[in-house]
Amino acid sequence: EVQLVESGGGLVQPGGSLRLSCTASGFTFSSNAMNWVRQAPGKGLEWVSALAGNSGSTYYADSVKGRFTISRDNSKNTLYLQMNSLRAEDTAVYYCAKGRAYQIAPLDYWGQGTLVTVSS
Amino acid sequence: DIQMTQSPSSQSASVGDRVTITCRASQSISSYLNWYQQKPGKAPKLLIYDASSLQTGVPSRFSGSGSGTDFTLTISSLQPEDFATYYCQQSYSTPFPTFGQGTKVEIK
Numbered sequence: 001e002v003q004l005v006e007s008g009g010g011l012v013q014p015g016g017s018l019r020l021s022c023t024a025s026g027f028t029f030s031s032n033a034m035n036w037v038r039q040a041p042g043k044g045l046e047w048v049s050a051l052a053g054n055s056g057s058t059y060y061a062d063s064v065k066g067r068f069t070i071s072r073d074n075s076k077n078t079l080y081l082q083m084n085s086l087r088a089e090d091t092a093v094y095y096c097a098k099g100r101a102y103q104i105a106p107l108d109y110w111g112q113g114t115l116v117t118v119s120s
Numbered sequence: 121d122i123q124m125t126q127s128p129s130s131q132s133a134s135v136g137d138r139v140t141i142t143c144r145a146s147q148s149i150s151s152y153l154n155w156y157q158q159k160p161g162k163a164p165k166l167l168i169y170d171a172s173s174l175q176t177g178v179p180s181r182f183s184g185s186g187s188g189t190d191f192t193l194t195i196s197s198l199q200p201e202d203f204a205t206y207y208c209q210q211s212y213s214t215p216f217p218t219f220g221q222g223t224k225v226e227i228k
Contacts, residue, residue, distance in 0.1 A: 037164075044207065044219060044220075044221050044222045045156075045158075045164065045207055045209075045219040045222070046219070047216070047217050047218065047219065050215050052215070057215075059215040059216065061216070095163055095164070097164075100166070100169060103211070103214065104211070104214045104215045104217065105154065105209065105211035105214050105215075105217040106154035106166055106169040106170075106209065106211055106217075107154075107156075107164075107166060107209075108166050108169075108175065110163035110164055110165070111163060112162075112163055113163055
């Protein structure tokens, strides 16, 4: 059974940093593309970042480029999102999601999400 | 960037109704269109990928159609557990997939 479990969310001040983690199980983590998607309170879904499977190439939405870094540790089956220079508009539930059939999208499995609140 | 526009933004329906949700892309995306269902407080769930392929485990009352710029998600007979928000997503411009704004299906 595929499982994705996020952690690391919390309250952080504007300009601060936070690192999210997503621990995966039930599939070959190293071969699959992984994504971060966020959802601001009461709003829709926004794709944030992706990390390709075998190539390890990384991709970012314009709204986070230069501030967020996606990475993975295949030995720990864990995906990360390092978030720096956080802004109030980064407040959201952050989901990690697996790409289907070794592609970045569609996203066939999602974690339960972790809430990031950026506020002073 | 490819923009995805869903209509309607919300819809009231009764159990047993046939429900149709539309998604329009700002340019042709071939059949690279996916549909997700999200219930309050829960993660999204993939329903349909590549415009019309049913994800494993999804009930057959859900179906998708379309190609190019216009796409449709149909629920043939709405069930109580189907009241949720539905999102389309284009994966034509992967690795930069974008979502529609969502359609909330509410109880009439």
